[in-house]
Amino acid sequence: MSVSYIPEKTKILLWGKSAGRCQYRGCNTSLYRDDLTQAEFNQCYIAHIVADSPNGPRGHVTRSKELKQSLSNLMLLCDTHHRLIDKVEVENHPEDVLLLMKKEHEDRIDLITGINPNMKSEIIIYKASIGNNPVMMTYDSLKEFLIPEKYPARNGATDLSISNSTSVDSRKTFWELQLENLDDQFKEQVLPKLRKSELSHISLFAMAPIPLLIKLGTYLNDIQQLDVRQKRRNPDTWKFDDDIDTVYNFTTAQDIKAQVALKIELSDNVADERIIRVLGDNISIYSISIDHPSNDFVKSRKQIIDFGEKIKEAFREIKKIHGQDVLLNIFPAMPISLAIQLGRVWMPKADVSMKIFDQNYILGGFVEAFEIRNF
Known part of the structure; x- marks a missing residue:
């Protein structure tokens, strides 16, 4: 003493x-x-x-x-x-x-x-079970990843997830339940604040089946001050490194056929046979890929932005060849941040409608999740 x-x-x-x-x-x-x-x-x-x-x-x-x-x-x-x-x-x-x-x-x-007061960011969380694996994300586990670039706007987060849901993506009701909840939560928790200009910056932390992340991105396409985060495994973090260049390759289809598919081969390869098994062989298959697919390659914001530019290029080319009324079947194998970015750059009045498929091992491969219409 x-x-x-x-x-x-x-x-x-x-x-x-x-x-x-x-x-x-x-x-x-x-x-x-x-x-x-x-x-x-x-x-x-x-x-x-x-x-x-x-x-x-x-x-x-x-x-x-x-x-x-x-x-x-x-x-x-x-x-x-x-x-x-x-x-x-x-x-x-x-x-x-x-x-x-x-x-x-x-x-x-x-x-x-010492952080400037204008560097506040609202943390938005969105999570849903992936297969049988529940996703755990809380404000307390995420807030440290904002500092020192940003800091939390308040002592809490906006959570768009379904509370205590036990539904899994192999059930028929899963997609309908999740889509209805996402729409309700966005309109209730986010849209009013956007209209009142109460959200100067958003930091988005999401982990869910890829189709839901694409849909989430469509709600956020008009929000300029949005930082989409990527969960990394090695090291275990949500932080970004400095700018990293990744070359995204867009490969056009060899023939023009009745149906159109776009396979996104970024976290894994997607063989054409897997698509033909679902839709038949009367289909034009396009691809966006990288040389060495990996589920942990996104380490910088630049990689997300560059992917957005490449997917816009693909949308434009497919519409030019197949017309505005074609339904684009999306077969994704991609990191979470890029799935959200796909939804963000898709323009409902300019781009073609999409049908999103989900890889589900329990159901034996790619299965239809839902459509995102352009009207």
Whole structure:
């Protein structure tokens, strides 16, 4: 327990650097408000890293006196962690460990509070089960990926998902249920805020079957300040790297036939036979591909933008050859962000109608999910 006088100026500086929160690693408890009752009062303890007396925790014959009023030697702590470092587990909390905790906390506070106020972004979440695998995404698990480019506009997110749904994409009712919910949630939660210009920027985190992500993108095609995020596996993050170039190849069909299909071969190859098995052989098959398909190749925003330009090129070429009234069958094998981008660049008054197929192993291959009409 500290027995030294600490100048008021030093206390204020410590409060400022810690943002009034416990500096013990992983705690971050607010020390000006009781989390249970929300009553506001000062419940902090100012702890010495090197004790203010030689006999105290981490005390030193000469340095205790030298550092007893030094800001660099003080930590703001809650009662639990003050007792932990000074009484319960002193040996597990040497000087270097506490100094690192203090630095990490103060650096984080400096980073967050130093962000320009006009860099707010509303987090929008959309998730649906993929096969039998439920998707877990929460505001708390995603907010860190905005910093330092953006920071959350509020302490929460807009979630367009169905709550506690157990429906899976192999059931006939799955697509109808999901589409109805997505339409309702967008009109209720997002559209009114857009009309009132309350959403200056959106960060979209989505994980769902590809057809639903394409449909989601069609709702967002007029939103300019939108950052579509991509979940990466290695490393495990939603953050982007610097600009990366990917060459997207658009291959036209060899013959003009009654039906038209576009296979998107980005996360895997799609053999023509898989399409013919569904639609028959009276079909013109176009393709957008990359040299080495991978489900984890999207690492930058530029790759998403460039794909958008390539899919627009494909839409224009197919309409020019087959006419405005053709129904374009989409067979996608693609990352989530690019599926959303496909929906975003599709223009309902300019592009042809689409029928979206979904790869479903339980049902034995590609199956029709739903249509997206241009009227």
